[in-house]
Amino acid sequence: MTASALALHSVLAVESDPGGGFSPPTIAEFYPEPLAEFSLFGIAFAITRITIISWIATAAILALLVLAVRKPSIVPGKLQFLGESGYSLVRDGIARDIVGPKGLPFAPFLASLFFFILANNAMSIIPFAQISPNAKFAWPLVLAVAVWVLYNWVGIREQGAKRYFKDAAVPPGVPIGALVLVTPIELLQVFVIRPFTLAVRLFANMFAGHMLLVVFSLGTVYLLTVGNFSVIFTPFAFLMALVMTFFEVLVIVLQAYVFTVLTATYLNGAVEPAH
Amino acid sequence: MSILAAESANPLLPPWGEIIVGAITFAILVLVVVKFVAPRFEQVFQARREAIEGGIERAQAMQAEAEASLAQYRAQLAEAQAEAAKIRDDARAEGQQIIEQLRAQAQAESARIVARGEEQLTASRQQVVTELRGQIGTLAVELAGRVVGESLADDARRSGTVDRFLDDLDTMSATTGTATTTGPADGRGGSTAYVPQDAR
Numbered sequence: 001m002t003a004s005a006l007a008l009h010s011v012l013a014v015e016s017d018p019g020g021g022f023s024p025p026t027i028a029e030f031y032p033e034p035l036a037e038f039s040l041f042g043i044a045f046a047i048t049r050i051t052i053i054s055w056i057a058t059a060a061i062l063a064l065l066v067l068a069v070r071k072p073s074i075v076p077g078k079l080q081f082l083g084e085s086g087y088s089l090v091r092d093g094i095a096r097d098i099v100g101p102k103g104l105p106f107a108p109f110l111a112s113l114f115f116f117i118l119a120n121n122a123m124s125i126i127p128f129a130q131i132s133p134n135a136k137f138a139w140p141l142v143l144a145v146a147v148w149v150l151y152n153w154v155g156i157r158e159q160g161a162k163r164y165f166k167d168a169a170v171p172p173g174v175p176i177g178a179l180v181l182v183t184p185i186e187l188l189q190v191f192v193i194r195p196f197t198l199a200v201r202l203f204a205n206m207f208a209g210h211m212l213l214v215v216f217s218l219g220t221v222y223l224l225t226v227g228n229f230s231v232i233f234t235p236f237a238f239l240m241a242l243v244m245t246f247f248e249v250l251v252i253v254l255q256a257y258v259f260t261v262l263t264a265t266y267l268n269g270a271v272e273p274a275h
Numbered sequence: 276m277s278i279l280a281a282e283s284a285n286p287l288l289p290p291w292g293e294i295i296v297g298a299i300t301f302a303i304l305v306l307v308v309v310k311f312v313a314p315r316f317e318q319v320f321q322a323r324r325e326a327i328e329g330g331i332e333r334a335q336a337m338q339a340e341a342e343a344s345l346a347q348y349r350a351q352l353a354e355a356q357a358e359a360a361k362i363r364d365d366a367r368a369e370g371q372q373i374i375e376q377l378r379a380q381a382q383a384e385s386a387r388i389v390a391r392g393e394e395q396l397t398a399s400r401q402q403v404v405t406e407l408r409g410q411i412g413t414l415a416v417e418l419a420g421r422v423v424g425e426s427l428a429d430d431a432r433r434s435g436t437v438d439r440f441l442d443d444l445d446t447m448s449a450t451t452g453t454a455t456t457t458g459p460a461d462g463r464g465g466s467t468a469y470v471p472q473d474a475r
Contacts, residue, residue: 031284045292058300062307069315074323087316108313112305133297138289142297146305200287207286 022222025214030135030207053123054133061119090114090260098264102158102271106264109150113143114260117202121252124210125245134255135206137199144199147263152191155270167273198262205255209248216241412437 034046068083076084087107094114095107120139124132133139155164168190169183220237223230416437 027284027286030286043291043295045296046290047296051293051296054297054300058304062304065308065312069312069319072315072319072322074319074326076319080319083312084316084319087313091316108309109305111313112301112308115308116301116304136289136293136297137287138293139297139301141289142294142301146298146301203286 022219022226025211025218029131029210029214050131050133050136053129053131054120054139056129057119057123057133058116061115065115086115087111094260094264098261099267100272103264103267106154106267110260110264113147113263114256117143117256117259118253121206121256124206124213124252125248130213131210132206132252134202135210137203140199140202143202143259144195147198147266148191148195151263151266151270154267158271159273163273164270194262194266198259202255202259205251209244209251212244213241213248216244408441412441415440 030050032048032050034048035052036047038045064079065083068079071077072080090111091104091107095103095110097103099106099110117134120133122132123129124135152164155168158164159167169187170179171182171186174182216237220234220241223234223237412434
């Protein structure tokens with residue numbers, strides 16, 4: 001519990017609160033009771049509501065995409081237009097413009113990433129779900145590892161293993177003396193930091209976003225039900241919950257976009273030899 | 276996982292089970308998008324590009340065709356005009372030729388008529404002259420014979436005399452003819468009178 005939360009707790013405790021004060025949300029938010037548990041090859045699987053939410057989000061976006069291309073026509077219908085707009089954004093705006101001329105073959109993967117993250121992120125504000133699977137580190141980690149494998153594989157395939165690793169360790173144009181510093185940093189950057197930051201950026205955004213929403217939502221309910229003069233602060237808490245929800249919409253789209261753009265940037269570095 | 280266990284869990288260390296479930300979910304989406312959705316989108320984009328390019332091509336082809344027809348019509352029009360002008364010129368030339376021909380024919384005809392008239396005239400005058408000469412001779416001789424009372428039985432001599440007389444008359448008339456007659460223009464009127472042959 002943070003210092004400010006403690007302070008809030010002590011302030012609220014001063015009031016004659018029969019409930020014993022405001023209890024802020026904890027990390028337990030992200031560990032709901034499993035709906036089903038089983039073990040396979042010694043690996044414990046727990047199907048929680050977050051797992052179900054992830055399946056629903058993925059199934060929904062898949063259904064939308066498949067319906068959009070079910071009867072493709074030159075003059076698109078509404079759904080096809082929507083799907084095309086989303087796919088074109090990734091295909092033209094990211095795959096072609098950021099990865100480069102060799103980027104179009106990566107458009108399907110980049111689009112998958114974008115739509116998967118977008119749909120799963122969106123669950124953080126969808127009523128009754130209201131938590132994003134991407135707030136669980138496992139999902140961003142899977143995505144980041146997939147990206148890591150892809151760009152390293154593409155780099156080796158396009159440039160040859162020797163050239164790829166040499167360029168990663170010894171960037172061209174760096175003075176010999178600086179290599180003592182540059183080489184470890186570069187190697188760490190390409191092979192560890194990139195996937196780690198990709199995963200953590202998305203995870204932390206969704207995690208923090210969820211926590212913020214829960215704090216203000218629970219705060220609103222608490223202030224409304226606390227039964228003393230604190231009730232006059234209810235609108236502020238409620239307003240903050242609303243504002244944070246809209247902010248969350250921005251984060252949802254932005255993080256999906258940022259993840260995809262960064263993936264495209266890494267792929268660009270892999271397909272085009274360093275200069 | 277119990278709430279108590281959750282309190283102590285590290286959010287950055289997810290259990291393997293979760294990772295595998297997430298990976299499978301993502302893999303299914305990637306598979307469907309790569310195998311089905313993206314190719315369909317590419318197909319549509321391709322079809323649309325072709326439709327637009329095809330439309331432009333069709334429009335260009337139609338424009339070229341229209342231009343070709345226009346040029347053809349213009350050429351045909353010019354040809355027709357040239358032909359019309361040629362026909363007009365030909366007709367004019369032909370008309371001219373016909374006029375010339377008719378004029379020549381008319382001239383020839385008139386010349387022929389005039390010539391025949393002259394011929395007839397000459398013939399009849401000759402006939403008249405001969406007739407008159409014979410009659411005049413006979414009359415003169417008869418008159419002279421009566422006057423003289425002497426029959427000039429010898430025809431040969433008589434005719435010689437008459438001819439000589441008439442020849443003398445001719446020569447006399449030739450020298451004085453212009454003075455005695457009204458002129459060559461009035462020669463026709465003198466068909467009953469004696470007129471020198473070459474005066475006309």
